Amino acid sequence: MRITARLVAPFIQLYGIYVIVNGHLSPGGGFSGGAIFGSSLVLVAISFNLEAGAKQISHHTASLLESGGVLGFTLTGLAAVFFGGNYLANRAAGFPLGQAGEFFSAGAIWIITIFIGIKVASTITTLFYNIIEKEQTVGATKRTDK
Amino acid sequence: MELLSGLINNYYYFVAIILFVIGTHTMLTHSNMIKKVIAMNIMDASVFLLFVAIGYVHGGRPPIIAGNEEVLYVNPLPGALILTGIVVAVSVTAYALSLIVKIHRTYGTVDCDEICKIRGDE
Amino acid sequence: MTYILITFLVFLALFLRFMLGVEVRSILTFYLLGLIIYLFSFTVAEMPLFGSIDSPAFNEVPRRYLESGVAETGALNIVSSIITDYRAFDTLGEATVLFAAIAAVIATLKSH
Numbered sequence: 001m002r003i004t005a006r007l008v009a010p011f012i013q014l015y016g017i018y019v020i021v022n023g024h025l026s027p028g029g030g031f032s033g034g035a036i037f038g039s040s041l042v043l044v045a046i047s048f049n050l051e052a053g054a055k056q057i058s059h060h061t062a063s064l065l066e067s068g069g070v071l072g073f074t075l076t077g078l079a080a081v082f083f084g085g086n087y088l089a090n091r092a093a094g095f096p097l098g099q100a101g102e103f104f105s106a107g108a109i110w111i112i113t114i115f116i117g118i119k120v121a122s123t124i125t126t127l128f129y130n131i132i133e134k135e136q137t138v139g140a141t142k143r144t145d146k
Numbered sequence: 147m148e149l150l151s152g153l154i155n156n157y158y159y160f161v162a163i164i165l166f167v168i169g170t171h172t173m174l175t176h177s178n179m180i181k182k183v184i185a186m187n188i189m190d191a192s193v194f195l196l197f198v199a200i201g202y203v204h205g206g207r208p209p210i211i212a213g214n215e216e217v218l219y220v221n222p223l224p225g226a227l228i229l230t231g232i233v234v235a236v237s238v239t240a241y242a243l244s245l246i247v248k249i250h251r252t253y254g255t256v257d258c259d260e261i262c263k264i265r266g267d268e
Numbered sequence: 269m270t271y272i273l274i275t276f277l278v279f280l281a282l283f284l285r286f287m288l289g290v291e292v293r294s295i296l297t298f299y300l301l302g303l304i305i306y307l308f309s310f311t312v313a314e315m316p317l318f319g320s321i322d323s324p325a326f327n328e329v330p331r332r333y334l335e336s337g338v339a340e341t342g343a344l345n346i347v348s349s350i351i352t353d354y355r356a357f358d359t360l361g362e363a364t365v366l367f368a369a370i371a372a373v374i375a376t377l378k379s380h
Contacts, residue, residue: 023345023348024342024343024344024345024348024349025343025344025345026210026344026345027208027210027345027347028345029229029345029347029348029351030352031229031232031233066367066370067367069363070363070364070367073359073360073363074360077356077360087357088356088357088360090341090353091340091341091342107342108352108353109341109342109343109348109349109352109353112352112356112359113348113352116359116363119363119366119367120366123366123370126370126373126374127240127370127373130244130373130374130377130378131240131243131244131247131373131377133377148313149309149310149313151313152312152313152314153309153312153313155317155318156312156313156315156317156318157318158318159312159315159318160309160312163305163308163309163312164305167301167304167305170301170304171297171298171301174297175294175297199318200323200325201325201326202318202319203319203320203321203326204319204320204321209334209345209346209347210344210345210346211337211338211344211346212344218321219334219346221325221326221330222330222333222334222346222347222350223325223329223330223333223350224325225347226347226350226351226355227358229347229351230351230358230359230361230362233362233365233366234362234365237365237366237368237369238369240369240373241369241372241373241376244372244373244376244377245376247377248376248377
């Protein structure tokens with residue numbers, strides 16, 4: 001089980017990144033791709049103990065990524081206001097649309113999808129860590145492991 | 147009867163109602179708290195099924211445009227609205243489970259009747 | 269017709285209570301849920317037919333999204349263009365809900 005989890009986890013992450021980045025061309029989008037990416041980290045944390053999972057993405061990094069996701073979404077909307085359109089506008093604000101079907105089409109859709117994917121992945125990881133960890137009493141002699 | 151023929155045509159909505167009633171009965175009857183959270187998830191799933199089944203068109207394709215032909219597409223709007231609903235359901239489930247963990251640390255059990263007995267004796 | 273049904277239901281409840289020892293509360297729960305199924309079935313039978321092209325949910329708004337979605341946004345996936353371009357404000361609200369839920373879980377479970 002441990003060998004299988006160690007072997008399969010990079011492929012799951014690659015599939016999750018593929019679903020996120022191709023959000024505007026094929027079914028998927030930000031939410032499902034983020035869930036797939038978060039599931040790979042949960043798989044590593046279940047099959048090994050929790051310390052190996054925390055070494056992949058630590059708590060501090062996960063909380064930073066999650067706040068960065070929401071901030072990126074808001075700043076993209078504000079960038080549309082700076083370019084002269086409404087809040088969170090796409091074509092009226094001058095984002096380059098490109099050819100439909102290309103990889104770098106659809107100006108603001110691609111950026112918003114990536115930020116949502118990062119946010120959902122770090123959400124699932126943080127939820128799993130917080131619910132599974134045993135409590136740590138501060139300063140007492142009885143100190144259970146993480 | 148008209149009732150039976152209408153039900154047999156719209157059987158997706160009827161299954162959604164049956165799922166909702168199953169979830170309600172489980173939530174009212176069983177006293178284990180984790181079963182109540184699972185029943186809430188079943189009720190959420192039934193509402194999502196009802197909404198997405200409204201947007202189906204006979205002979206339609208998934209709403210991903212490929213080529214320039216004139217084909218019939220399925221209504222994309224209910225599915226796009228339900229994505230937000232699914233995320234809200236996941237958030238509520240996560241918060242309910244964290245509250246159950248906290249209750250288990252305090253009382254030592256996750257059974258509603260036993261917690262009432264413990265609190266009634268104090 | 270309804271009087272026969274009510275008499276049958278009352279006799280069934282009495283039989284279950286006194287012969288088989290089922291509690292009154294669970295019998296009443298089943299009757300209430302059966303009434304809910306019966307009332308909702310009438311609503312389901314009156315809804316527009318499943319899968320018809322002229323249902324009220326397929327008015328001019330999804331037709332506009334399907335016809336001019338590619339030209340206005342440039343994305344081939346119509347559902348993605350709805351949730352990130354036409355109705356991006358709802359997605360912002362939903363990201364906020366996720367963030368608030370995570371903050372609530374962390375605040376509840378970190379027992380420092």
